[in-house]
Amino acid sequence: MKKWMLPLALALSLTVPAVASAEGELNWIEGSGQQVELGDGLAQLKLGSGYVMLNADDTRAFQKSNGGVPNGSEIGSVFPADNDSWAVFFDYDDVGHISDEDKNSIDAKELLKSYKEGTEEANKERGEADWLFVDGWENEPHYDEKLHNLTWTLRAHDNDQETIINDNVRLLTREGYISAVLVSDPEHLAAAREQMEAEVLSVFTIQEGKRYENYVEGKDKKSNYGLAALVVGGASLAVAKKVGLLALLVVGIKKFGVILIAALAGAWRWMRGKKQQAAARTVEQENRPAEQAGLAEAQPGPDPSINRDTPSL
Numbered sequence: 367m368k369k370w371m372l373p374l375a376l377a378l379s380l381t382v383p384a385v386a387s388a389e390g391e392l393n394w395i396e397g398s399g400q401q402v403e404l405g406d407g408l409a410q411l412k413l414g415s416g417y418v419m420l421n422a423d424d425t426r427a428f429q430k431s432n433g434g435v436p437n438g439s440e441i442g443s444v445f446p447a448d449n450d451s452w453a454v455f456f457d458y459d460d461v462g463h464i465s466d467e468d469k470n471s472i473d474a475k476e477l478l479k480s481y482k483e484g485t486e487e488a489n490k491e492r493g494e495a496d497w498l499f500v501d502g503w504e505n506e507p508h509y510d511e512k513l514h515n516l517t518w519t520l521r522a523h524d525n526d527q528e529t530i531i532n533d534n535v536r537l538l539t540r541e542g543y544i545s546a547v548l549v550s551d552p553e554h555l556a557a558a559r560e561q562m563e564a565e566v567l568s569v570f571t572i573q574e575g576k577r578y579e580n581y582v583e584g585k586d587k588k589s590n591y592g593l594a595a596l597v598v599g600g601a602s603l604a605v606a607k608k609v610g611l612l613a614l615l616v617v618g619i620k621k622f623g624v625i626l627i628a629a630l631a632g633a634w635r636w637m638r639g640k641k642q643q644a645a646a647r648t649v650e651q652e653n654r655p656a657e658q659a660g661l662a663e664a665q666p667g668p669d670p671s672i673n674r675d676t677p678s679l
Contacts, residue, residue, distance in 0.1 A: 458543075463540060518534055
C-alpha cells in the first residue's frame with residue numbers, strides 16, 4: 367500500500383461511523399444533466415449522470431463530520447459516481463478583481479525557486495517526518511486568456527520519497543477567483559484531470575454579471591496582486607517565500623486528504639446502495655411472474671372424494 371493511501375485507509379477506519387451518520391443528513395445531488403447552482407448565483411454546473419455532488423453547506427458539513435476545518439469559502443464538491451479515484455472541490459475567494467497584466471511575463475523558474483526556498487525554510491521549523499521537498503513543475507503555470515483560467519501542477523515528495531501532487535485551477539471572476547482543486551493519487555492524476563476538464567470544467571460556467579469581463583474599473587473591488595502571486599499562494603511573493611509550499615500542502619492535505627477518502631467512500635456507498643436497490647427491484651420484477659406461476663401450480667385442486675352437492679352439517 368502506498369503511503370498516500372495510509373492516512374486514507376486510517377480515515378476510513380476512524381470515520382466510517384461519521385460518514386454513515388453524515389450520509390443520512392446530507393443532500394447528495396445525483397446528476398441527470400440538470401443545471402446546479404454554486405455560490406449563490408456565482409456559477410452553474412451541468413451535473414452529468416455519471417456524477418454526484420454536495421452543495422456548499424453540505425460540503426462544509428461533511429468536512430466537519432470527518433474532522434476537517436472548513437474555511438468558509440467552499441461552494442461545492444463533485445465526485446464520479448462510478449469510482450472513488452478522484453474528486454474536485456470548489457472554493458470562491460472574493461479578494462477583488464485580479465489583474466492579468468502579467469500574463470506574458472509569468473516566470474516559472476522564479477516561482478519554482480520561491481516555492482523551494484519557502485519550503486526549505488518551513489522545513490526548519492518542523493519535525494523531520496513532516497519535511498517536504500519541491501521537485502519541479504508537473505505542468506508549468508499557464509493562463510488561458512480566453513477563459514481567464516490559470517492552471518498549474520507542482521510535484522513534490524516527502525521525507526520517505528513518496529510523491530505528492532498539487533494540482534490547481536483558478537477561474538478568475540469579476541471580483542475574485544474560483545479554485546477548482548483536483549484531488550487524486552499521482553498514478554491516476556493525468557486521467558483524472560482529463561476527465562475533470564472534459565466532463566466537469568467544460569460544463570462549469572460563471573454567471574453573466576459575475577464574469578471576469580464584467581469588471582467595472584473604479585466601481586468594483588480590485589485585488590493588489592496578479593497572476594504570479596496567485597500561483598504562489600495569494601498575497602504576494604514575499605508571503606509565499608516565508609510560508610512556502612509546505613504550509614499550502616499541509617492545509618491541502620488536512621482539508622482534502624482525509625476528508626476526500628471519507629467523502630469518496632460516502633459517495634460510493636450511497637451510489638452502491640442506489641444500484642443495489644435498483645437491482646433488487648429488477649430481480650423482484652423478473653421473479654414475480656415465475657412466483658405467480660409457481661403459486662398457481664401449487665394451489666390444491668378440489669378433493670374428488672367430497673360430494674359438493676351434499677349439504678354440510
